[in-house]
Amino acid sequence: MTEDATKNEPSPNQPKLNQIVSAIESHVGQDALIDHYINKLSKDVPTIVANPNTYYSIAKLLRYDEQLNFAYLSELHGTDFETHMEIYVHLHSFNMNQSVALKVKLDRAAPVIPSLVPLWPGANWPECEAYDLLGIDFREHPDLKRILLGDDWKGYPLRKDYQPYDVEV
Amino acid sequence: MIKDLLHSAPSLLNFGIYFGLAVLLLFVVLGFVTYGILSERKIMGFMQLRIGPNQIGGKWGLLQTVADVLKLLIKEDTIPKKADRPLYILAPVIAFAPAFMVLATLPFTDAFQFADIGVGLLYYVAISGISTIGIVTAGWASNNKYSLIGGMRAAAQMISYEIPLVMSLVGIVLLTGSLNLNDIVAAQEKVWFIFLQPIAFIIFMIASVAELNRVPFDLPEAESELVAGYHVEYSGFRWAFFMLSEYVYMFAMATLTTVLFLGGWNSIPFLDFIPQAIWFGLKFSAVFYILVWIRVTFPRLRADQLMEFGWKVLLPVALANIFLTAIIKEIVNLF
Amino acid sequence: MSVSGELIAFFGLALVAILGGVLLITLTKVVHMVIALVFTFLSIAGIYLLLSAEFVAIVQILIYSGAITIVMLFGIMLTKHRENDEPAKGGWQRFFLLLAIAGFAVAVYLGIYNLDIPVQPTALHEENTKQIGIELFSKYVIPFEVMSVLLLVALVGAIVLAKKDDEEGDRS
C-alpha cells in the first residue's frame, strides 16, 4: 500500500499529512508511527499507521491538539488481514476541514487495544461491533458486549478462518 | 309512565314492561354503537384519503361492524396465566355496566326518558366514574406493565378531568337553578346555553373528550407508547366489552352535550314542525362528528402536560366562569 | 309490610353491602379488598337513593366509589406492600375479640331499638338538593366553613409529606 503514496505527483493533502505527522512526532515520539502516506485510492486521505503502544496517545493528540482537533469520529472498524488484525479509524477535523485515517495493526492471536470511548463516546458501539464480529478486545471499554449477535454466539464471523457453527446454512 | 311504574306494587307484568324497555334501549344503543363505529371509520376514511369499510354489506360496508362483533364473540378468550383471575374477569363488567346505567337519566325527547331524577347531571358524572375503577382493575389484573401504566393513567386522568367537567357545568346550574336535565332543556327553549355559556362549552368539550379517553387524551391506551394500555391482554368478548363501553360513553357524552348546550330536542324557531327526535338526532350527530374530527386532527398530549392542562388551565378557567356567571346573574336580577 | 319493589331492592342492596364488608375482611389481596369496598359503597348509595336522598347517594358514589377508591388503588398499586404476613392470633385473643363483637352488637341493637326520633313530615322527594343547600348555608354555615379549613389543612399536610419524601430521596 505504501507504494501508491510515493508514486506520481504529490497530493494536495501532502502538507496536511506532514503537519499531522510532525505534530505526532514532536508530541508522542519519533517512532510513534510505523508508517504514513496519502491513500490515493481513497480520495487522497492522509493515512497514518500507529504502533499499538502509541495508538491511544496518538488518538488523544489528534483529538485534543488545538491545531488538529479531530473532534469527529466518522468510522471505526476492524479487518482481519490473516497476517494481522487491523483497526481503521476515520477521523474528521472541522478546524482543518480534513479527514485522516488512523490505522493500527494488531497481533492476530491476541488482538488487544485501548478503547477510544474516553476520547469519542461515539466509538462505543463500533468497538462493540468489532469485538462481536472479529474478537478484538478493547481495553477499558465501558460496556464491551456482543452487540449484534448475542452473548451465546460462538466464534467471530468476520475472521477469515471462521467456521459457521450452524453448518447447514 | 315510568314514574307510575316505579311506585306501583311489583308484579310480573311490571317486570316484563321494565325488561322490555331495557331491552329496547339496549338495542337502540347497540344499533348506535354498530353504526357509530361504522360512521366514525367512514368519516376518518374520508378525512384521511381512504375509503373506509366497503366490502361487507354493500359498498357502504353496512355490515362491517356486525361482522367485527361476531368475530370478537367467537374469538378465543385468553386469560394470562399470571393474571389475577377473578379481577380479570370482573373488570370488563365493572367498566361496562355503568356505561348503560348512565343512559337511564338522559332525556332524548320529552317523552323518551327512563328516569327523571333531580340530580341527573351529577348522576352521569358519578356513575361514569365507576367505569374507571373497572379500567384500573383491568390494568392491574392483567399483570402486565403496559396495562398497569395504562390503568394508572386512566385513574389520574379521570380524577383530574372530572373536576373541570363538573365545574364547567355549574354555570348552567346557576342559570337554570336545577340539576335536573329536563329542567335544563326546558331553560333552553329560547336561547341555547352554548351562547350563554361559551366558555363552559369549550371547557366541557375538552374535558369530555378527556373523560372519553379519546385522542388527543387517549393516554390510557396510547398505542404508540403503551401498545394498547389497560386492555393489552384482553381478547375476544372481554375486549369487546371495553370497546362497547367506550362507544356507549361516546353516545352518552354526545347526548349530554346536546342536552346541556345545544338545547336538547328544542327546535330552531319557526322550524318546530320537525319532530323533536329529529332535532335531537341532528344535534347529536353534529357533536359526534366533531368528536371524530378531533380524533383525526390532533396529536396526543403527554401525560404530565395533560395533568398540567387540567389543573392549571381548565380548572381555573372553569372557576372564573362560575364567578362571572354568578356576578352577571346577580346584576341581571337587580334590574 | 307488603312486598314492594322498594323492599326487594333494599334487601338486595343490604345483602351486597354486608357481603362487601365481609369480603373486605376475609380477602387476602389488598386490591380485592378495595374492590369489595367499592361494592359496599355502591350499595350504600343505593340505600340512600331508596331513602330519597338523591344528592347524598350521588355524592357517595362520586366521592367514595369514584375518587377515594381510585386514590386507594393508585397508592396500593404504585407502592411496595407486603401481603398476608399477619401473625396468627392466639386462642385467648380470639375469644376476647368475639366477646367484644357480641357486646358491640347488643349495645347497637339496644340503642337502635330504643331510639325514638320524632318524625316530622318533610317533602324530601322534592328538590332534595335545594333543601340540602338551604340547610347548609343557613343553619350549618360555621361547621361547613370549618370543614373547608380542615380540608385545606389536609391538603397542605399532603404537600408537606410529599415534599419531605422528595428531599430524602435527594439525600440518599
Next chain:
Amino acid sequence: MLRTEEMLLNVGPQHPSTHGVFRLVIKIDGEIIKEATPVIGYLHRGTEKLAENLQYTQIIPYTDRLDYLAAMTNNYVLCHAVETMMAIEVPDRAEYLRVIAMELGRVASHLVWWGTYLLDIGATSPFLYAFREREMIVNLLTELSGARLTFNYMRVGGVKWDAPEGWIEKVAEFVPYMREQLAGYHELVTGNEIFVNRVKGVGIYTKEEALQYSLSGANLRCTGVKWDLRKNEPYSIYDRFTFDVPTREEGDAFSRYHCRMEEIEESLKILEQAVVQFPEGPILAKVPKIIKVPKGEAFVRIESPRGEIGCYIASEGKKEPYRLKFRRPSFYNLQILPKLLEGENMANLITILGAIDIVLGEVDG
C-alpha cells in the same frame, strides 16, 4: 415512606413505535425513566460477511436492504467506493439520473419519517397524507428501476436503465406539487400547539455532545453544525446545484423536525435544477465485464437521508472485496439514545426515539 416501586420494562422487540425489531430495556420509577439499555441485532443479516463471497455488482442488491427507506443512497455509496478506487469517470447523464433518484429517495424517506413520527405522537392522519406523496415518488422510482423499495438500480460506472420516455417531465411536475403539499403539512402540524409542546425542548443535546457521539445528518445539523457531505465534501455532481444546508441551534426534537422538513425543500430545489440541466449521453461508463478493484483500500462517505453513510473496501485485486464495511448512520446515531432517555418521562421515550430517525435494517447491518 411514600416510595414508589421501580419497574423493569421491555419496550420491544415487538412494539408499535420502535420502527422495527428494536428492543429497549428501561427501568422506570412511575413514569420516569431511570435507565435505558438498547438491545439491537434482531435484524442482523451479516451483509458484510456475505459480501466477501460476492462480486461487486452482486453486492448492490444487498445494500438495498440496509436502509430500505432510502435504498438509492446505499446503492450509490457502494458504486462510488468502487468507482473511486478504479478511477472511473461516470457519464453525466448517469450522474444526473443517480442524483435525481437519490434526492427523490431522500424526500420519500423524510416523508415516511414525518408520517410515522406523527403517528408516534398520536396523530393518525399525517401518516396517510405523507404516504400519498411518497406513493408518487415510489411510483416514479418504480418506473425508473422496476422495483418499489429494493431498487438495485445503480451499477459501477453508471445506472442500469435510462429514464423511460416522459419520466423527467413527471419529476418536474412532481416538484411544485410536493411544495404545495409541504405547505399543507406545515399548516396541519408544525403550528399545532399540542405537537409543539410534545417536541419542543425534548431530547436536547449540545453541539459538542452531537459531535462526540458521532451523530450525523439532521441529528447533527439540529445543533447548529452546518455539515452536509453534499456541500462539504462534494461528490457526484452536487457542486453543480445551488441549495442550502438547513440548520437549527436548539438541538431538540423540534429542531430535528425542522431540519428534515427544510431538507425536503432543499431536495426539491436540487430536483428542480437537475431536471432542467438533464443532459443527453450514455448512462454507463466503459467498465470491464468483471470488475476487479485494484489492491488497496478506500473509505468514502456520502450524505444519506439519515446521515453520513460510508463504505470501506479493502481489496486484494480480486473479483470479490476482501473486506467490505458500511458505516451505517443509524447505528451511530442510535448510540446517544440511553443518554437522552435518562431521567425522561415515559411518553418522551417515543418522541426522542422517533426524532433520531433510525431504520433497523441499517442499525443491524
